[in-house]
Amino acid sequence: MAEKKRVMLVVSYDGTAYNGWAFQKSTHNTIEEMLARAVHGLTGEDVEIIGASRTDAGVHAYGNIAVFDTCSTIPGDRFSYALNHILPEDICVVESREVYKDFHPRHCDxxxxxxxxxxxxxxxxxxxxxxxxxxxxxxxxxxxxxxxxxxxxxxxxxxxxxxxxxxxxxxxxxxxxxxxxxxxxxxxxxxxxxxxxxxxxxxxxxxxxxxxxxxxxxxxxxxxxxxxxxxxxxxxxxxxxxxxxxxxxxxxxxxxxx
Missing domain, CATH: 3.30.70.660 (Pseudouridine synthase I, catalytic domain, C-terminal subdomain)
Incomplete structure (x- = not known):
């Protein structure tokens, strides 16, 4: 099995149809949930999506940030292209890259x-x-x-x-x-x-x-x-x-x- 790595996504979305960013047990149809499903569809892995900003229902974004850990051999900068073939048309990963394993988007200046x-x-x-x-x-x-x-x-x-x-x-x-x-x-x-x-x-x-x-x-x-x-x-x-x-x-x- 390949060594685990952390991938960062820059995510753009139309929030109209979604119940905000954050996945919760009582709240489905969120941006975070759609991203996790897409990564699972691509890699077969159940991953935790860590978002920088938990936008509310109906709010839009050009550049929210998220990270997840994966053992996939797909290069970090290719995840954007692969995920966009799976994601619905109102969500787009505009950039992806590998980052340090301890990089956390909410713990940065x-x-x-x-x-x-x-x-x-x-x-x-x-x-x-x-x-x-x-x-x-x-x-x-x-x-x-x-x-x-x-x-x-x-x-x-x-x-x-x-x-x-x-x-x-x-x-x-x-x-x-x-x-x-x-x-x-x-x-x-x-x-x-x-x-x-x-x-x-x-x-x-x-x-x-x-x-x-x-x-x-x-x-x-x-x-x-x-x-x-x-x-x-x-x-x-x-x-x-x-x-x-x-x-x-x-x-x-x-x-x-x-």
Whole structure:
């Protein structure tokens, strides 16, 4: 039997039809489950898929990260091609590679970038309903950006976290938050070293409330200080959220370099 190795996947998916990323005994039809099935179909092995970000039901990704261990002789960089012949068309492995056996995507210094996309039109556009949140009210982008800047830096984001979060600490560092218009879409982009349960969606919901005139940018400071979920705005719907990319600050060492 070949020696076991660890393979990293960069996974893109349309989350519309899935119950989020993480497989649970009570939750089926997840991205993690589909990947495990595909690896089993390819290698005959029952593997554990370890994901970097456990995105919610309906959330999309261009570059989520996952690893699994295998004794397959398939080269790490060929798994992407092989798995894509098995996976459903709404999931794609855009890159694969062998990594060190102890490499864990959740135990690295990373920057993660999310985008929340808002369709800011008078009427909904049915063909875009799964990939944007329709918001018909006029938005003050300047005020939204002013509020967004107050979220940057290291803060306790308890007010911007689902009350069911089991995180031991709610302190996170946000490197950048921006709000831009791209045609009829308003795109809220958030980059940070980690995110709490529903955090980006709550940030989006809060900025939209300020953009429509319900509150001032300076209210963000008070929301952070209160450390109370009820202090911030609503949780925006899942379909507007995209995990864009992961940046590994120390790089990803290649075992072949040793």
């Amino acid at each position: 990373t920057l993660k970038t999310y985008e929340y996309r808002v369709l800011n039109t008078k009427m909904p556009v049915p063909t875009r309903r799964f990939y944007t949140y329709h918001f018909s009210m006029p938005l003050d982008i300047e005020k939204m950006n002013e509020a967004a800047k107050l979220l940057e830096g290291e803060h306790d984001f308890t007010s911007f976290c689902n009350v069911e979060s089991q995180a031991l600490s709610h302190v996170r560092t946000i490197k950048e938050v921006s709000v831009k218009c791209h045609g009829d879409e308003v795109i809220i982009s958030v980059t940070g070293n980690g995110f709490l349960y529903n955090m980006v969606r709550i940030i989006a919901g809060t900025l939209l409330q300020i953009g429509r005139g319900k509150g001032e940018p300076s209210d963000i400071t008070a929301m952070l200080e209160k450390k109370d979920r009820s202090a911030a705005g609503p949780t925006a719907p899942a379909q507007g959220l995209f995990l864009i990319k992961y940046e590994f600050l120390d790089g990803i060492p290649d075992p072949s370099d040793t």
